[in-house]
Amino acid sequence: MGRDPEGGPGGHDDDAKAIPVTLQQLGWGPFFAAQVDVDEMVATPPVRVVTVHRSGFQVLGEGIEAKVPPRADVTVGDWLLLDRDTPAASRTLERSSLLKRRAPGHDRQVQLIAANIDTVFIVTSCNEDFNIARLERYVALTFESGAEPVIVLTKTDLATDAAGFVEAARGVSDRVAVVALDARAEEPGKALAEWCRPGRTVAFLGSSGVGKSTLTNALAGTEDIATQAVREADARGRHTTTRRQLYMVPGGSIVLDTPGMRELQLADAASGIADVFEDIEALTTGCRFRDCAHDTEPGCAVQQAVAEGRLDAARLARWRKLQEEDAHNSLSLNQRRSKDRAFGKVVRQATKEKPRNR
Numbered sequence: 001m002g003r004d005p006e007g008g009p010g011g012h013d014d015d016a017k018a019i020p021v022t023l024q025q026l027g028w029g030p031f032f033a034a035q036v037d038v039d040e041m042v043a044t045p046p047v048r049v050v051t052v053h054r055s056g057f058q059v060l061g062e063g064i065e066a067k068v069p070p071r072a073d074v075t076v077g078d079w080l081l082l083d084r085d086t087p088a089a090s091r092t093l094e095r096s097s098l099l100k101r102r103a104p105g106h107d108r109q110v111q112l113i114a115a116n117i118d119t120v121f122i123v124t125s126c127n128e129d130f131n132i133a134r135l136e137r138y139v140a141l142t143f144e145s146g147a148e149p150v151i152v153l154t155k156t157d158l159a160t161d162a163a164g165f166v167e168a169a170r171g172v173s174d175r176v177a178v179v180a181l182d183a184r185a186e187e188p189g190k191a192l193a194e195w196c197r198p199g200r201t202v203a204f205l206g207s208s209g210v211g212k213s214t215l216t217n218a219l220a221g222t223e224d225i226a227t228q229a230v231r232e233a234d235a236r237g238r239h240t241t242t243r244r245q246l247y248m249v250p251g252g253s254i255v256l257d258t259p260g261m262r263e264l265q266l267a268d269a270a271s272g273i274a275d276v277f278e279d280i281e282a283l284t285t286g287c288r289f290r291d292c293a294h295d296t297e298p299g300c301a302v303q304q305a306v307a308e309g310r311l312d313a314a315r316l317a318r319w320r321k322l323q324e325e326d327a328h329n330s331l332s333l334n335q336r337r338s339k340d341r342a343f344g345k346v347v348r349q350a351t352k353e354k355p356r357n358r
């Protein structure tokens with residue numbers, strides 16, 4: 001149960017205001033600066049969405065801590081130009097990356113998960129959690145979002161063949177770094193340092209139990225990241241139950257913590273898939289027919305590569321499967337409705353033809 005930030009006594013008002021952060025510490029950089037002119041910087045100072053509540057967003061800027069009413073087009077990590085008089089009218093700056101997902105259920109509307117993430121650590125363990133198809137899909141999603149994917153293999157200390165897992169992970173994409181470690185040891189800070197420089201925003205994506213919290217805590221230098229919050233929720237030091245927030249950790253990076261990162265589906269990710277399967281995409285240019293389905297067509301360079309052992313048939317199969325999943329999940333609501341209508345017609349017809357039994 002979340003508490004109402006505005007209501008009730010008992011806050012520590014003395015530590016509420018004037019958080020000494022710079023825009024750089026919050027992740028500001030040239031990409032965002034280029035979108036704002038000097039007058040705007042003064043009139044509507046940039047603030048970053050650090051926490052999402054049902055009742056709205058908590059934003060932080062240089063000497064600013066404020067609340068903005070909830071909006072479907074804003075998510076954690078976003079940069080806003082704060083309109084102090086009408087916070088709801090604050091302008092959202094163009095994002096350097098955007099993670100989104102299709103909502104489960106019938107409408108499958110797009111939900112924004114997080115914006116302006118620099119690096120997504122895709123976490124899996126050197127054990128039965130390791131699944132190459134899932135890695136490929138998470139890497140595709142991350143490429144699609146505009147963030148940099150890095151594969152992190154945990155539990156090397158428990159594996160007899162960690163090197164085998166590393167090799168398999170390297171096969172996902174030449175463009176993705178692979179890090180293998182014991183998340184509980186001293187290593188994580190060092191092993192991930194390259195991506196966790198000051199002002200960089202990172203997120204962890206992976207199944208339950210692979211070590212995301214352990215890694216997050218390692219970066220935070222504490223067992224309980226909640227104690228390292230940018231500023232808890234309501235600006236008064238009181239805890240709330242929100243779980244979509246950015247934490248600034250001692251090393252200077254900014255860590256996103258959100259449960260939504262576990263249930264990402266592939267949708268609208270054609271270019272991300274193409275990035276992961278660059279090897280296959282490159283082969284397709286050699287096919288005789290432009291619309292080759294890489295199945296039984298003559299002159300298919302993809303099938304030829306499989307036959308010659310240059311391409312793993314299983315990887316080709318996974319590529320197809322991801323493309324199908326993407327195509328299916330990317331159908332617009334309208335397309336879905338008309339599909340459903342067509343289906344409804346068939347159902348009605350079938351019921352009409354059936355003899356009534358009651």
Ligand SMILES: Nc1nc2c(ncn2[C@@H]2O[C@H](COP(=O)(O)OP(=O)(O)OP(=O)(O)O)[C@@H](O)[C@H]2O)c(=O)[nH]1
Pocket residue numbers: 154155156157158181182183184206207208209210211212213214215
């Ligand atoms: N031996 C070993 N244990 C690990 C390693 N990484 C994580 N663990 C353990 O695995 C368990 C799960 O780790 P968590 O960090 O909670 O996993 P998580 O991904 O955050 O899981 P959820 O919170 O359910 O999403 C904990 O008991 C960790 O101590 C590792 O590299 N080596």
Ligand SMILES: [Zn+2]
Pocket residue numbers: 284287288292293294295297299300301302303
């Ligand atoms: Zn082909």
